[in-house]
Every structure is written in structure tokens, then in C-alpha cells.
Amino acid sequence: MSFATNKRLMEEGDTVLLYVGYDNLVQMQLARGSVHQTRYGALKHDQLIGAPYGKKVECSKGWICPLQPTPELWTLVLPHRTQILYTTDISMIVFQLHLKPGSVVVEAGTGSGSLSHALIRSVMPNGRLHTFEFHEERCAAARKEFEQHGLGDYVTAKHRDVCAAGFELDKEADALFLDLPAPWECITSASHALRQGGRICTFSPCMEQVQRTCEALKDHGFTDLTVLECLSRPFTVQNIKLSYVDFGDQTEITTDKKNTVDKAAPPCKKEREDCEETEVKMEDQQTRSDQGSESWEEQTVSSGGQASKCAVKAREFKTGAPPLVMQGHTGFLTFASLY
Amino acid sequence: MEDHNAISSGDHVVFKTDDKTKVFQVIANRTIFIEKSKLRGADLMGQKYGTQFELQHGKLVVVVPHNSSATASNTLAASGKDNRSLVASGDNQKLTQDDILKMKEEGISGQDIVGKLVEQSETFKTKTEFSQQKYIKKKKKKHMVVFRLLRPNxxxxxxxxxxxxxxxxxxxxxxxxxxxxxxxxxxxxxxxxxxxxxxxxxxxxxxxxxxxxxxxxxxxxxxxxxxxxxxxxxxxxxxxxxxxxxxxxxxxxxxxxxxxxxxxxxxxxxxxxxxxxxxxxxxxxxxxxxxxxxxxxxxxxxxxxxxxxxxxxxxxxxxxxxxxxxxxxxxxxxxxxxxxxxxxxxxxxxxxxxxxxxxxxxxxxxxxxxxxxxxxxxxxxxxxxxxxxxxxxxxxxxxxxxxxxxxxxxxxxxxxxxxxxxxxxxxxxxxxxxxxxxxxxxxxxxxxxxxxxxxxx
Incomplete structure (x- = not known):
């Protein structure tokens, strides 16, 4: 029951996200008497019930932090029943569909409900999501999740193949989203479901799908067609040291020394201390990074350590380093309006 | 009584053209400048949101949806295969700037001016079909003021x-x-x-x-x-x-x-x-x-x-x-x-x-x-x-x-x-x-x- 409103305290039945460490977030359902095992020790649910969200909890071997779920965090932990949409695309979809509280929005298919949660948040409390899924069990699983999350009042989850059976909505939707293999097959039904001025969005990984969809949209009188792609490029914050090269140049060295001296303390020693300081800090912040999981902190520390071995004098700076490999494609988003 | 989908005085209204979006507050006695043309606020009162208009001599003309797409692609008689015989020259267009201005003064519609430009272009027929469409689109953008009125978001x-x-x-x-x-x-x-x-x-x-x-x-x-x-x-x-x-x-x-x-x-x-x-x-x-x-x-x-x-x-x-x-x-x-x-x-x-x-x-x-x-x-x-x-x-x-x-x-x-x-x-x-x-x-x-x-x- 923890999605619909901002809550301060945890209650029984709440879906709680446990922050265990970098890139380690797990979901659990609070039930009296249950115990959750984390790598920092056992966590009794009773210990959490009545405690505030967002406050660190000490376990025998370290701390963890229970968080109230948001659609963005839910996207990171939800059980995958299908491929899912992520926040970069989801944000764009919600934004370009011009959703606001009170809007009626249609989604096909429901999939794992990653987008659904964001859609519901946008149209609550007086709007509605109609979501369709042609796979019966997936539909039932999603429906159960919506109920558990306290969102049941804002969503209708139906088991139906919309390409074959249509939406059975008559000019009542403000917006409609299609994530189907052949979205062009249900554009006719979509155009009946939308009210005048309604917005449509389709998500397709392949350009061939986009082309057929665009043709169908134009044939049905949709205008303002926009096709776009949006990718997130995450940065990891790192301390970088680039050692100076010794040019054997007497004057160069003295000026360099002067600069360091200006900052007070003997140069060599200070450099060392700085280095150690940063290392210590990094470990402090994230005591768990040495416990085995892959984390950027480890990389930072080791690279920092290496730098300090080979160079006494170095240019130091903080940077947001781009990833070596990043997501290159998710899908094309096609937007259009029906007037 | 009041139509919720109609523009009323004091509304901020979005004007959306092909490539530009503007927002104006609509007040009866205020003039709005859109694409260098004047528009009286009073003319906009009561118009429906979502409607597409063409501005002709300061007057709003409703654009009928399917009309525009039909004129865009069809009516092209002949087209070339590629651009091997195209020579860049100022003489390709027989109409001069003065001719166009004169037509505008006479009150000839943007659509007709675009038609004339196509007629009077020496090279139009030798352009490829795609290139012709691009040409028409460009000229339309220049000589026609078409926009849609939308509720802001x-x-x-x-x-x-x-x-x-x-x-x-x-x-x-x-x-x-x-x-x-x-x-x-x-x-x-x-x-x-x-x-x-x-x-x-x-x-x-x-x-x-x-x-x-x-x-x-x-x-x-x-x-x-x-x-x-x-x-x-x-x-x-x-x-x-x-x-x-x-x-x-x-x-x-x-x-x-x-x-x-x-x-x-x-x-x-x-x-x-x-x-x-x-x-x-x-x-x-x-x-x-x-x-x-x-x-x-x-x-x-x-x-x-x-x-x-x-x-x-x-x-x-x-x-x-x-x-x-x-x-x-x-x-x-x-x-x-x-x-x-x-x-x-x-x-x-x-x-x-x-x-x-x-x-x-x-x-x-x-x-x-x-x-x-x-x-x-x-x-x-x-x-x-x-x-x-x-x-x-x-x-x-x-x-x-x-x-x-x-x-x-x-x-x-x-x-x-x-x-x-x-x-x-x-x-x-x-x-x-x-x-x-x-x-x-x-x-x-x-x-x-x-x-x-x-x-x-």
C-alpha cells in the first residue's frame, strides 16, 4: 500500500525497497513475524513496521536503509515477466503524452508494469489507466501488484488482445500508449478510443515497425508525427590524478614547488596525506564496497592508489567519467496527435 | 452555457506551426504577430482549441484536414530521375520577388502563389519526385501561414x-x-x-x-x-x-x-x-x-x-x-x-x-x-x-x-x-x-x- 501517497512510517503490507548497497536494491512485502536475510545480517520485519522510511537500520554487520518505493525505484527491482521500459523512455512517454491528474490513459500491453506505475502516478487521483495484456497470467500478476501497491482504484487491468479485439473505448482516452510487436494493427481501434486532441505514443525497437506505424497513423488522420530516440548517459564520479612529467627543467620544478608551497605544508608529504584521505573517505562512505560486490568505489580507490604509487606530484581533479560501454538503443518513440 | 473547448478572453493560447511554437495571451483588442502577419485577438475568441487555420490577409480560414495532404503530394505531372541536368542558376525561377509581392498585394492566396512558383520554375519538372515535394514544402512554409491553436501544457x-x-x-x-x-x-x-x-x-x-x-x-x-x-x-x-x-x-x-x-x-x-x-x-x-x-x-x-x-x-x-x-x-x-x-x-x-x-x-x-x-x-x-x-x-x-x-x-x-x-x-x-x-x-x-x-x- 505504499505507492499512492507519501508515507512517513512503514506499515504491515507495505512494499518496501531495501537499499543494501550500490546497485543492490531489493523489494519485500512487510509481514509481521517475517525475517529478511541480508548480507549484513537478519532483519526482522517487526523491526521495520512503525519505523520511518529512509532512516538507516543497523544490522549485525552493517547498515541498510528501507525506502518507500517510487515508480523509478520500482522499475529497478520489479520482477521481469517481459522486457521492460526504463525511466528515460518512461519519462519521455509520460511527458509527451501530456498526462496530468484526471487524464484517462490507455496502455497495451501491460508487460511487467514498469510504465504502468508511472502512468498511474501521473493521472492519480481522479484519472484512470486502462491497461491491456494478451497474456492471461501476466495480466493477473500485474493486477495483483497494483492491488498490493494500493493503486487498484486508479487502474483497470484487462486480459485482451487489443490487435484482434480492440480497446472498446469510445472517445474517452486522453492518451494511448502501444508497446506491441505490430502497433499498426490497432491504430484503427486506437483512433476510436481517443478523444479529440488526444495523444498517441508507440514504442518499437525496429525502424521497419516505425515506418509501418507512421503510415497507419497518417492514414487515420493523426498529425504532428514525431519520431525520436532518447538515451541516458550515466557518469561515475571519480578522483583522477594525472602525474606530471619531469622535463629535467630546473626552473619548471622550482615554480611547481612554489605553487605547492603556497598551499602550505611540504609538498611530498601533503600529496601523500591527500591521497590517503580520499581513500579513507571513500571507504567510510561505503563500508560495504569491500564485501564483494562490484562497485565504482572500488575502482576509484584502486585507481587512486595506483596513481599515488607512481607519482608524487600530480594534477588532481574530480570528474564525471562516461561509461566505456553504454546502452546504444532501446527503441524509437513515435508520438502523434488526433484532432 | 460556456464551451470548454473554446478560446475565451485572457486565455494563453499556443500557436503551433510546422517548426515553431509560440504562446500568446489572447485579448480582444490586442494584435498578435505571428510569422510577420497581424492577427486581431477578437478574431480568435470562441475558436475551438485544436483547430488548424491558415491566415489569409489577416483573416482566419479553417484548414480542412484532408485537403492539405492531398495537395501536397499529388498534382505532380512529371518528374525527373536524378539531378544530373540541374544547373544552379538564378534564372530557374521566372517569377521575381516583385511579382510575388504584387500577387500578395492583390490578395492571391499562399496556396496559389506556391502553384505559380511551381509553374514558373524551369527546373521543377526535372527534379525527382522527392525533391519536388521538398520544394513545395519549402515554398509553402515561406508563403503560407498555417498554424494550429492549442491549449498550453x-x-x-x-x-x-x-x-x-x-x-x-x-x-x-x-x-x-x-x-x-x-x-x-x-x-x-x-x-x-x-x-x-x-x-x-x-x-x-x-x-x-x-x-x-x-x-x-x-x-x-x-x-x-x-x-x-x-x-x-x-x-x-x-x-x-x-x-x-x-x-x-x-x-x-x-x-x-x-x-x-x-x-x-x-x-x-x-x-x-x-x-x-x-x-x-x-x-x-x-x-x-x-x-x-x-x-x-x-x-x-x-x-x-x-x-x-x-x-x-x-x-x-x-x-x-x-x-x-x-x-x-x-x-x-x-x-x-x-x-x-x-x-x-x-x-x-x-x-x-x-x-x-x-x-x-x-x-x-x-x-x-x-x-x-x-x-x-x-x-x-x-x-x-x-x-x-x-x-x-x-x-x-x-x-x-x-x-x-x-x-x-x-x-x-x-x-x-x-x-x-x-x-x-x-x-x-x-x-x-x-x-x-x-x-x-x-x-x-x-x-x-x-x-x-x-x-x-
Whole structure:
């Protein structure tokens, strides 16, 4: 029951996200008497019930932090029943569909409900999501999740193949989203479901799908067609040291020394201390990074350590380093309006 | 009685052409300039939102949907295979600039002028079919004023800055949309916003709440420009959730002297005066930001509209009452009511500041959004304690370095988890049969976004 409103305290039945460490977030359902095992020790649910969200909890071997779920965090932990949409695309979809509280929005298919949660948040409390899924069990699983999350009042989850059976909505939707293999097959039904001025969005990984969809949209009188792609490029914050090269140049060295001296303390020693300081800090912040999981902190520390071995004098700076490999494609988003 | 889908006086209306989006406030006796053409506000009253119009000699002509697409592609008699015989020359077009101007004066429609241009082009028939379509599209854009009237929303209002993103710190659709997602803004939230995007972020947040919750506008003492909020056409019930608090009073709030003081003194008298001052500096900003003359000019118009809004609202009100608008009578009315009005406004403002202060002191904000041209690091350090535990914080900046600093500061304090620093890449495509490709130019930056969840120990 923890999605619909901002809550301060945890209650029984709440879906709680446990922050265990970098890139380690797990979901659990609070039930009296249950115990959750984390790598920092056992966590009794009773210990959490009545405690505030967002406050660190000490376990025998370290701390963890229970968080109230948001659609963005839910996207990171939800059980995958299908491929899912992520926040970069989801944000764009919600934004370009011009959703606001009170809007009626249609989604096909429901999939794992990653987008659904964001859609519901946008149209609550007086709007509605109609979501369709042609796979019966997936539909039932999603429906159960919506109920558990306290969102049941804002969503209708139906088991139906919309390409074959249509939406059975008559000019009542403000917006409609299609994530189907052949979205062009249900554009006719979509155009009946939308009210005048309604917005449509389709998500397709392949350009061939986009082309057929665009043709169908134009044939049905949709205008303002926009096709776009949006990718997130995450940065990891790192301390970088680039050692100076010794040019054997007497004057160069003295000026360099002067600069360091200006900052007070003997140069060599200070450099060392700085280095150690940063290392210590990094470990402090994230005591768990040495416990085995892959984390950027480890990389930072080791690279920092290496730098300090080979160079006494170095240019130091903080940077947001781009990833070596990043997501290159998710899908094309096609937007259009029906007037 | 009243048609909810019809434009009424005082509405802010979005004009969307093929590649430009503008917002104007529609007032009966005001002239609007769109694509160098004049349009009387009175002509727009009662028109339906969503309608597409062509402007012909200052008159609005409704564009019938299927008509336009039919004329675009068909009627092409012959076309060439490739461009081997095309020679660039000024003589290819037999019509001169003077001929075109003359036709325009005679009142020949844009559609007909485009037809004449095609007829009189020596090379048109040898162009390939695709190239012919491109030619027609280009000429139509030049000689026809076609636009659609739309109800404003955050997406469309953001588009009005497409040609001048510098005015809103390079905030782009992808960044704004993620800012709104990660901040978990929803109906009922209590959100604090620091922004220098002319009120666009504030308005977008308010739009997501529809009158339920509170939006705290935290502004630097001398910079309260938020005129874009007016363009959302919020109802009274929706705009009353907007509170404000001057950041130069934060210290006194923190040490407890602010709420004790009976009358929080206000640095500047009235937000509207502030807006006007800001607007007067707009033209220079527009000039600095560059862009084509055309859009710059229109923007000036647009902002002028907003600055003068209060006065016009009164005018509109006076018109509805059926009383005279012009001359001495109005002046007399204004001075009589002016003082009382100002006092009432001042009172209301102080109430809003006080409520905002109380909410800040509760230290349980549901989210904090920073999107400003001021230093985000110090803002974040001072404001983070006001955010409740397990609540999201989003910092947008057009530069990466301050966000790297913010990241380190939060990390070291141990008060943030799920930290993410990212920028996004945003690319549009042309999708046409056999001519699908990414657009030739794309935005190089939409700024950087830091998001995290606040935690306490």
C-alpha cells in the first residue's frame, strides 16, 4: 500500500525497497513475524513496521536503509515477466503524452508494469489507466501488484488482445500508449478510443515497425508525427590524478614547488596525506564496497592508489567519467496527435 | 452555457506551426504577430482549441484536414530521375520577388502563389519526385501561414524555447521529463523548487499536482521571474498551491528569528513589477542568445504580453462588465481600488511566505528540485535538511562540474542513496517512405541531471 501517497512510517503490507548497497536494491512485502536475510545480517520485519522510511537500520554487520518505493525505484527491482521500459523512455512517454491528474490513459500491453506505475502516478487521483495484456497470467500478476501497491482504484487491468479485439473505448482516452510487436494493427481501434486532441505514443525497437506505424497513423488522420530516440548517459564520479612529467627543467620544478608551497605544508608529504584521505573517505562512505560486490568505489580507490604509487606530484581533479560501454538503443518513440 | 473547448478572453493560447511554437495571451483588442502577419485577438475568441487555420490577409480560414495532404503530394505531372541536368542558376525561377509581392498585394492566396512558383520554375519538372515535394514544402512554409491553436501544457510551452534554450538553462524535453519523474511529483506532494527557467519548471510541477499539495518557489532575493506560470492557464484552485520564500531569509528561518518576527519585510513590493523589469531586459538577452530575427522578434512580443498581463486582466474584466475601458474613468477606478488592492495582495503574499516558511521548518518536503543558473552545491547543502527521509532530490544544471561536486558532497555526508548523475541524448527522425533518416541537426546538450534519494541516520 505504499505507492499512492507519501508515507512517513512503514506499515504491515507495505512494499518496501531495501537499499543494501550500490546497485543492490531489493523489494519485500512487510509481514509481521517475517525475517529478511541480508548480507549484513537478519532483519526482522517487526523491526521495520512503525519505523520511518529512509532512516538507516543497523544490522549485525552493517547498515541498510528501507525506502518507500517510487515508480523509478520500482522499475529497478520489479520482477521481469517481459522486457521492460526504463525511466528515460518512461519519462519521455509520460511527458509527451501530456498526462496530468484526471487524464484517462490507455496502455497495451501491460508487460511487467514498469510504465504502468508511472502512468498511474501521473493521472492519480481522479484519472484512470486502462491497461491491456494478451497474456492471461501476466495480466493477473500485474493486477495483483497494483492491488498490493494500493493503486487498484486508479487502474483497470484487462486480459485482451487489443490487435484482434480492440480497446472498446469510445472517445474517452486522453492518451494511448502501444508497446506491441505490430502497433499498426490497432491504430484503427486506437483512433476510436481517443478523444479529440488526444495523444498517441508507440514504442518499437525496429525502424521497419516505425515506418509501418507512421503510415497507419497518417492514414487515420493523426498529425504532428514525431519520431525520436532518447538515451541516458550515466557518469561515475571519480578522483583522477594525472602525474606530471619531469622535463629535467630546473626552473619548471622550482615554480611547481612554489605553487605547492603556497598551499602550505611540504609538498611530498601533503600529496601523500591527500591521497590517503580520499581513500579513507571513500571507504567510510561505503563500508560495504569491500564485501564483494562490484562497485565504482572500488575502482576509484584502486585507481587512486595506483596513481599515488607512481607519482608524487600530480594534477588532481574530480570528474564525471562516461561509461566505456553504454546502452546504444532501446527503441524509437513515435508520438502523434488526433484532432 | 460556456464551451470548454473554446478560446475565451485572457486565455494563453499556443500557436503551433510546422517548426515553431509560440504562446500568446489572447485579448480582444490586442494584435498578435505571428510569422510577420497581424492577427486581431477578437478574431480568435470562441475558436475551438485544436483547430488548424491558415491566415489569409489577416483573416482566419479553417484548414480542412484532408485537403492539405492531398495537395501536397499529388498534382505532380512529371518528374525527373536524378539531378544530373540541374544547373544552379538564378534564372530557374521566372517569377521575381516583385511579382510575388504584387500577387500578395492583390490578395492571391499562399496556396496559389506556391502553384505559380511551381509553374514558373524551369527546373521543377526535372527534379525527382522527392525533391519536388521538398520544394513545395519549402515554398509553402515561406508563403503560407498555417498554424494550429492549442491549449498550453508543459510540453508545448517548453517547445516555445526551442530556438532560445539559453533562456531556460538548456533544459530540454528529455531533461525536464526526467526531472519530473525522478522528483516523484504527484498530486498531494509538497515540493520545493529553485529554478531560473522563467517559471517553466514551477508550472510543470504544478501541472502534475492539479491543485492538491504545495509548491514552494524558493527564489534568490533579486530573481523571482516566473512569468511562464501564467501561460499554463491554471485555474484559481490550481494556482493557489504555489507559495514562495525568498532565499535571503533562509538564515533567519534557520536561526529561528524569521517566524518570530511579526511582519516579514519584503524586499520587492510586487512580483509583477519584478516581471516587468525582467522583461525589459529580455530583448538584450534574446540578442545575445542569437537565433533568427524572426523568432527573436516574436519572443519579444510574447514576453511583452505576459508582463502586461495584470493590466489586461482588468481590461478584460471591465469589458465583461460592459463598462467603458478607455479614458479617465478607468484611471479613476484604478487609483480608487489600487491602494486597497495592493494591500490585499501584500497580505496574501505574506501569508504565502509564512506558510512556505512553516513547511520548510517541518523538514519533511516530499521532493526538492533545483534547476538554476546559481550555484547548485551551496543550494543543495542548505536545502537538503528540509527534505524528508526517503524522498527524492533532483538537481539539474547546464554544466556538469557543479553536479560532480554535488555528488561528492552528498556522498561524503552519507545522506543520499541511489545517486545518479547523467545526461541524455535526444535525437529526432524523419520517417517518410524511402526517406527515413535521423534529422540533419540535433541538440548537442540538454544539460545534466543528478538525482538521489535522501536518507537519514
Amino acid at each position: 508543459s510540453g508545448l510551452l517548453l517547445d516555445t524555447f526551442n530556438h532560445s534554450p539559453g533562456k531556460i538553462c538548456n533544459l530540454r524535453a528529455d531533461s525536464l521529463s526526467q526531472l519530473l519523474s525522478y522528483s516523484n511529483v504527484m498530486s498531494g506532494s509538497r515540493v520545493a523548487v529553485v529554478e531560473s527557467c522563467q517559471g517553466l519548471v514551477l508550472g510543470s510541477v504544478m501541472e502534475k499536482m492539479a491543485g492538491d499539495g504545495r509548491v514552494l518557489h524558493l527564489y534568490p532575493g533579486n530573481d523571482m521571474n516566473r512569468h511562464m506560470v501564467n501561460s499554463f492557464n491554471f485555474l484559481e484552485s490550481q494556482s493557489k498551491i504555489l507559495l514562495e520564500f525568498p532565499l535571503n531569509k533562509l538564515a533567519s528561518l534557520e536561526n529561528g528569528t524569521f517566524l518570530d518576527a511579526d511582519q516579514p519585510e519584503t524586499d520587492h513590493t510586487d512580483p509583477t513589477t519584478q516581471q516587468k523589469q525582467h522583461n525589459s531586459s529580455q530583448p538584450t538577452q534574446a540578442a545575445v542568445a542569437g537565433g533568427d530575427d524572426d523568432s527573436g522578434g516574436n519572443n519579444k512580443d510574447m514576453e511583452g504580453d505576459d508582463g502586461a498581463e495584470d493590466k489586461d486582466k482588468e481590461e478584460a474584466g471591465a469589458m465583461k462588465d460592459g463598462s467603458a475601458r478607455k479614458g479617465n474613468k478607468r484611471h479613476a477606478d484604478q487609483s480608487k481600488n489600487g491602494r486597497a488592492d495592493q494591500d490585499a495582495k501584500r497580505q496574501e503574499r505574506q501569508e504565502r511566505v509564512k506558510e512556505a516558511a512553516t513547511i520548510l521548518m517541518e523538514k519533511s518536503l516530499d521532493s526538492l528540485i533545483i534547476a538554476t543558473r546559481h550555484d547548485p552545491v551551496s543550494l543543495l547543502q542548505r536545502l537538503l535538511p528540509c527534505v524528508g527521509p526517503s524522498r527524492p532530490v533532483v538537481v539539474f544544471c547546464q554544466h556538469k562540474e557543479p553536479l560532480v561536486e554535488c555528488y561528492s558532497v552528498v556522498k561524503e555526508s552519507g545522506r543520499g542513496v541511489q545517486m545518479k548523475l547523467a545526461e541524455s541524448w535526444y535525437r529526432h527522425y524523419q520517417v517518410l517512405p524511402s526517406r527515413t533518416h535521423a534529422l540533419m541537426s540535433m541538440s548537442g546538450t540538454g544539460g545534466y541531471l543528478l538525482s538521489f534519494t535522501h536518507i537519514t541516520s
